[in-house]
Amino acid sequence: MPCQSSDELKALVEEARNCTKNGKVADYIPALGKAREDDLSIAIHYPDGRCLSAGDIEKKITLQSISKVISLALVLMDKGQDDVFKHVGMEPTGDPFNSIVKLETMAPTKPLNPLINAGALVVTHMIKGDTVKERFQRLLVFVQELTKDATIRYCEEVARSEFETSYLNRALCYFLKQHKMIAENTDIEQLMELYTMQCAIEMNCLNLARIGLVFAMDGIDPQSGKQIIPADIARICKTFMVTCGMYNASGEFAIKIGIPAKSGVSGGIMGAVPGKFGIGIFGPALDEKGNSIAGIKLLELLSKNYKLSMF
């Protein structure tokens, strides 16, 4: 068993908290700018139901880019790999998450992977349903199943704040629609509504750790034994988490930490230690690449102390 007590975790959190002062809370989505720079919390969820935690784990965070792994799993389950990978690739980019540059320089115009914004917007546009409400509800029910928490909702304030300011994401959508990676009959305002609600799904670190646990256990909910995500799809998602989960810092993260993980600009990180446990972290101060600066430090300490690298 890697980490035995919450006290061990608390010591690591206090050590990692020092670097929050070198980071900055994201404010390009104005509502995210309200977060406290020195916040840091972590939860670890084991398959036998035990949880360890440190920091204020009641605090809720919006998923932001972490939601991209979940929508990918849902759309792969709905549409199958052939259809999905006709619209989005499997390669890391080396560019920031919201970059538009490769869409113009690559032929054909297909987002390189589903975890950058361009690819995630294509994936979200493939969520099944007739209305934004119906499509969002399907995603939310899936998240509630993964977290085993039917109270999970989205934060309207954060969703609205992003919807009102998301010009770059709109630009990506129109570019992709022009090149038929987003279907011609798609209303981009409705897609933005769905995407910003998806990114604003809100939960605490424990919930996040539980999602990580399901991915870690190859899509099985270890408590009920139910296969929530087919093993092959959980494998694909984890592979993307390794190659693209930390944006253009994924290579360094794989070398230094070696845990499949996905970060979001709210400062969340979801980790899935294969076969062992799930991790949920909240630390809103970000580094220059948009990853939680103390969250990465904390994962580095955990990985070194408990030999968690999968490589």
Ligand SMILES: NC(=O)CC[C@H](N)C(=O)O
């Ligand atoms: N890196 C992120 O977490 C990005 C998600 C955010 N909602 C955006 O599209 O800009």
